[in-house]
Amino acid sequence: MDPAEDRRHSKRQNHHINMLGFVADSEYGIPRRCPCGERLINEVCGKEDYDTLPGKRFFTCKNYEADGFHYHQPWVIGMQEELERLTKRVEEAEQVMMGVSHLTKQIETLEEQVKLLNEQVYDLNEQTYKLL
Numbered sequence: 001m002d003p004a005e006d007r008r009h010s011k012r013q014n015h016h017i018n019m020l021g022f023v024a025d026s027e028y029g030i031p032r033r034c035p036c037g038e039r040l041i042n043e044v045c046g047k048e049d050y051d052t053l054p055g056k057r058f059f060t061c062k063n064y065e066a067d068g069f070h071y072h073q074p075w076v077i078g079m080q081e082e083l084e085r086l087t088k089r090v091e092e093a094e095q096v097m098m099g100v101s102h103l104t105k106q107i108e109t110l111e112e113q114v115k116l117l118n119e120q121v122y123d124l125n126e127q128t129y130k131l132l
Contacts, residue, residue, distance in 0.1 A: 020068045029082040034061035034071045042075070 019035075031040055043060040057075035064070045 029085055030078045031059050031071050031073060036070055038062045040071060
């Protein structure tokens with residue numbers, strides 16, 4: 001085989017493998033669009049399509065082909081991943097809210113300290129005026 005053709009074939013294979021990886025990595029949560037750019041449809045398989053679980057739902061690309069570059073993701077998996085993502089966001093928001101309450105207490109303490117220091121500065125100013 002020609003070495004140049006062999007390199008081109010190897011590059012095409014690497015590109016194909018990389019694209020499959022990119023599509024697999026993007027299939028997290030509820031997909032919005034297929035990597036090919038087409039919209040997704042909510043597909044429901046009937047009894048004749050899927051014997052064991054009739055009515056199983058999928059997020060499927062409008063132009064789905066079984067080449068690995070189009071979405072055909074089970075609805076349950078997408079929902080579960082989306083729920084996990086939202087749960088994590090809620091936990092992070094709770095941590096931020098706890099931090100805000102802690103910072104509010106610190107601000108109040110600092111304001112009290114500033115008030116005391118202002119009183120001390122005022123007293124010192126009065127004492128210096130009396131000395132002059």
